[in-house]
Amino acid sequence: MILFFLPHAGGAAKSYSSFKRFLPKELNVVPMELSGHFTRSSEPLFTDIPSCVSDLLDRHAERINEGEYAIFGHSLGTMLSAELVHQIKKRGMNEPKHIFLSGRCAPDEPIKCFRNSDTATDDEIIDFFYSGTPSAMPKIDDEELINQLNRLLCTDVRMCDSFRITPDEVKFGCDITVFEGTEDAMLKGVDMNGWKRFTDGSCDIIKFSGDHFYYNQHKEEICGIIAEKLGLK
Secondary structure, eight states: OEEEEEOOTTOOGGGGGGGGGGSOTTSEEEEOOOTTSGGGTTSOOOSSHHHHHHHHHHHHHHHHHSSOEEEEEETHHHHHHHHHHHHHHHHTOOOOSEEEEESOOOTTSOOOSSTTTTTSOHHHHHHHHHHHOGGGOOOOOOHHHHHHHHHHHHHHHHHHHTOOOOTTTOOBSSEEEEEEETTOGGGTTOOGGGGGGGBSSOEEEEEESSSTTGGGGOHHHHHHHHHHHTTOO
16 A cells, blocks of 8 residues: 655655654555655746646556555645545546545635735745744755745745635545644644545544644654554554
């Protein structure tokens, strides 16, 4: 079985590599790198989620259709997950066995990562993101690299905030598990139960202590839940 990982805003596919040590060996971990990001930095940087997902499907179609798989998406990755299932259904492709969604409310709710992200400056978005999630602050001295990372972050935040999809447009044909950090500044006043509208199956909501990147302190527990939900434990 394959577990596809979808990144958070400004995130690299390799950020999930440390999950492997806690997951069953029979689970093939495949991080999906977005076009224009990190190992794919020479390729076009898309500014809308449907284009990003269409590109990912073209790259991973063979693996998606070869057997059972699951999806894990954090923050922006939850929006990518919803659109991924939407396009998978439209293409008549093999659908996921389970979907794990983390750190973001349902995509039909009018809640944004950053208020007025379409008119905000890059500096405003960067300051908001790093002040709200101090654990995300990159520890890098290279100013040029920092600027590149911030450009990706701002592009991804705007892309995430402009995306909307409803349960009428996409209904997951599988059970889902939703994770959140209890001190996540981006989820204050947010009801994660909204994800239940997107599936006719079960929807378990699991909370962990920590901020937006709570999973850095709870990887072993989260991977245990993933293995259990996939029948590998």
